[in-house]
Amino acid sequence: MNAIDLLKQDHKTVKTLLAELSETTSRAVKKRSELLRKIDLELSQHTAIEEEIFYPALRQVGEKEDEKMYFESREEHRTVDSLVLPDLKNTRPDSMEFAGRVKVLKELLEHHIQEEEKEMFPRAEQLLDHPTLDRLAVAMQQMKKDIKAQWEKRAA
Numbered sequence: 486m487n488a489i490d491l492l493k494q495d496h497k498t499v500k501t502l503l504a505e506l507s508e509t510t511s512r513a514v515k516k517r518s519e520l521l522r523k524i525d526l527e528l529s530q531h532t533a534i535e536e537e538i539f540y541p542a543l544r545q546v547g548e549k550e551d552e553k554m555y556f557e558s559r560e561e562h563r564t565v566d567s568l569v570l571p572d573l574k575n576t577r578p579d580s581m582e583f584a585g586r587v588k589v590l591k592e593l594l595e596h597h598i599q600e601e602e603k604e605m606f607p608r609a610e611q612l613l614d615h616p617t618l619d620r621l622a623v624a625m626q627q628m629k630k631d632i633k634a635q636w637e638k639r640a641a
């Protein structure tokens with residue numbers, strides 16, 4: 486699996502979890518918390534591998550337009566990681582606000598994912614060769630494992 490396949494697979498996982506979460510009702514308190522925890526972990530892993538491995542690799546070979554895309558993407562990550570997601574984690578799963586905040590998170594991420602898949606990834610396929618994409622995937626897999634291990638350690 487190369488770097489782009491890996492990122493796309495992550496996107497699919499997150500989209501599925503968000504769709505599941507948005508279908509829950511305020512009575513499904515436990516389910517909501519469980520799904521939110523999974524989404525939180527997935528996003529922590531995914532944002533980290535993009536910002537620390539994939540984006541820098543693309544940036545190195547990119548041009549001015551790619552640089553704009555890079556900063557826009559980082560800003561979208563920041564909106565999710567420092568505003569929307571922390572807010573949602575602080576919202577009672579049985580409250581009215583919860584569903585509204587899930588909807589905003591879902592829309593933001595779907596927009597972001599679409600831009601990456603329609604603009605950034607095709608560009609990466611143009612600019613990075615196969616051995617590089619494979620090498621990045623190995624590093625990304627490892628980083629995902631490390632982050633998950635940290636999470637589990639913290640939860641224990």
Ligand SMILES: [Fe+2]
Nearest residue numbers: 535558597601
């Ligand atoms: Fe992203």
Ligand SMILES: [Fe+2]
Nearest residue numbers: 492535598601
């Ligand atoms: Fe992504």
